[in-house]
Amino acid sequence: MFVLRISVTPSAVEHIKAELTRGLAEVKSSHRVEAIGRGLGLRSYAALRAASQQPAPPTATVTGAAFASYLKEHGFQVEPAHFYRAAAQVAIRRVLDAVPRLHIHGLGFGRPQRNADGTRQTSQQQYAEFLEHRQECLGEDAAEAFLRSLALLARVKETKTVRSGTGSYRLKHIAENYACTYPEGAPLGPDYVPNGMLLAAAVHMGFKHKTYVDDLGYDAPNATFNMSKTVIDDLDAEIRPRGGFAQDRARRRALA
Known part of the structure; x- marks a missing residue:
């Protein structure tokens, strides 16, 4: 098992939104973004946006269960893996920026x-x-x-x-x-x-x-x-x- 933590920056939030829009097109956009907030430990998407815009954005533990649970409450059966993969891509982007000679x-x-x-x-x-x-x-x-x-x-x-x-x-x-x-x-x-x-x-x-x-x-x-x-x-x-x-x-x- 792993623990994945990411910095909740505005770009991180946008990347996760974009990945989930592509991978979970059948889920209503309003539910997707609210689920992202829960999956990153916040009460709502509004709270997530506010946290991301702080001078020093917080680091969040990615929780696929909270993401999937919110969507299940609203009628969507989604595997937590979707959320982990989207958040992992955010983490990988940060590493690529830090190590410019890294590749697959x-x-x-x-x-x-x-x-x-x-x-x-x-x-x-x-x-x-x-x-x-x-x-x-x-x-x-x-x-x-x-x-x-x-x-x-x-x-x-x-x-x-x-x-x-x-x-x-x-x-x-x-x-x-x-x-x-x-x-x-x-x-x-x-x-x-x-x-x-x-x-x-x-x-x-x-x-x-x-x-x-x-x-x-x-x-x-x-x-x-x-x-x-x-x-x-x-x-x-x-x-x-x-x-x-x-x-x-x-x-x-x-x-x-």
């Missing part, structure tokens, strides 16, 4: 790849591809992967310094094997998690990260974090008991 597959541009005709990508081609990968971070699938990542990272202990063995690529594989749920109990994982969404979730939760370049000086897509390697090792063995790490650990312990 990780960080930076990497080495130029070969085109179909055998030539190397130009810098313009690389940048166009990078922008496409940035845009992929804002879809519903990416939002669910972000939430799966939050669920896993809620179990990870923060450390003072960035540690080895805490790579995003390893963590994304653990996250996509994690049998997690939405707060109300609906299944969320296991399912695919792109590297960039694991990174986005870690940044959103306040973890520090360290980036790298390869031996030719190109951006590496992965990062490491100020997380406990011991906790990650335990999670890896628990969640992927047939994985290489878990099997090696079991053999070492048997020999000991």
